[in-house]
Amino acid sequence: xxxxxxxxxxxxSVLFAIGVYGVITRKNILIVLMCLELMLNSCNLLFVVFxxxxxxxxxxxxxxxxxxxxxxxxxVGLAFVVSIYRQKESLDIDLLKLLRG
Amino acid sequence: MVVxxxxxxxxxxxxxxxxxxxxVLFVLLHAHFIAAIQILIYAGAIMVLFLFTVMFLNIRDSxxxxxxxxxxxxxxxxxxxxxxxxxxxxxxxxxxxxxxxELRDPENFGTVADxxxxxxxxxxxxxxxxxxxxxxAMVGVLVIAKGRES
Numbered sequence: 623x624x625x626x627x628x629x630x631x632x633x634x635s636v637l638f639a640i641g642v643y644g645v646i647t648r649k650n651i652l653i654v655l656m657c658l659e660l661m662l663n664s665c666n667l668l669f670v671v672f673x674x675x676x677x678x679x680x681x682x683x684x685x686x687x688x689x690x691x692x693x694x695x696x697x698v699g700l701a702f703v704v705s706i707y708r709q710k711e712s713l714d715i716d717l718l719k720l721l722r723g
Numbered sequence: 724m725v726v727x728x729x730x731x732x733x734x735x736x737x738x739x740x741x742x743x744x745x746x747v748l749f750v751l752l753h754a755h756f757i758a759a760i761q762i763l764i765y766a767g768a769i770m771v772l773f774l775f776t777v778m779f780l781n782i783r784d785s786x787x788x789x790x791x792x793x794x795x796x797x798x799x800x801x802x803x804x805x806x807x808x809x810x811x812x813x814x815x816x817x818x819x820x821x822x823x824x825e826l827r828d829p830e831n832f833g834t835v836a837d838x839x840x841x842x843x844x845x846x847x848x849x850x851x852x853x854x855x856x857x858x859x860a861m862v863g864v865l866v867i868a869k870g871r872e873s
Contacts, residue, residue, distance in 0.1 A: 624822060625751070626821060627821040627822070627823065628816060630752075630823060631749055631815060632808075632811075632812045632816070634813055635812070636812075637809070639804045639807070640804075642804070643801065644780035646800060647739050647800055649798065652731045652734075652776070652777065653869070658772065659738065659765070659769065659838050660737065660738065663745055664784075666745070667745055667748060667749075667791070670748075671753045673823070674754065674823060674833075675751060675824075677824075678841075679843075680841065680864055681832065682754060682756065682757050682837075682838045683841050683842050683845075683846050683849075685754075685760075686757070686838070686842065687849060687850075687853055689760060689761070689764050689765065692765075693857075694856055694857055695770060695860075696769050696773070697772065697798060697860055697861070698729050698850055698860055700773070700776045701867040701868045702867060703780075704776065704780070705778060705868065707780050713780075713782065714728060
């Protein structure tokens, strides 16, 4: 009945890989941000799994912190998206080459 | 599904689905408080923020064309990821499965009281620093969104 730890670990790595894949291949900046969320979420899953394995509340506290940081990061990221869209009229990340030397 | 949809709204809805499924896994792992936080903050607040931005930007369909399918590049990455993840997954599955032990006190593990006691005693400094971070993020967002001209 109980699901083994390895299944959770594999699920979390698959989620993380999907996130990395999205960050690398997509050009829409909104979807890149969503894939970042996916990666953070898979790390949260791992934290909870190992917290359950070693029976401590530390992992839960870490997840709480990372959720807060993710919320702050998304807020800042979406503010950037809004200001970039005002300037460039597009969500294409290939247009963001202001820092290219 | 988050990565394959062209429309950001469909991606966001798929992401909500994924987050809910992860919350279900958290409940299975006796992390009830974290599951509630996951649904409230992630699936509630963050996704509303995403959808609000998508609606706010009022993107027309023609503007999403730039994200057209670059099939060979995508397929290359896809096969690469399947190969790497499959390799590690097969390694993990072939080793003997690690099973969770019985909880010492199943009544108490993962409850608000348990997490809160740890949060406000051992990790008090980290908690306060997180609140500072949130304030900084809020002020930063206001400055960025306000723009330079006004």
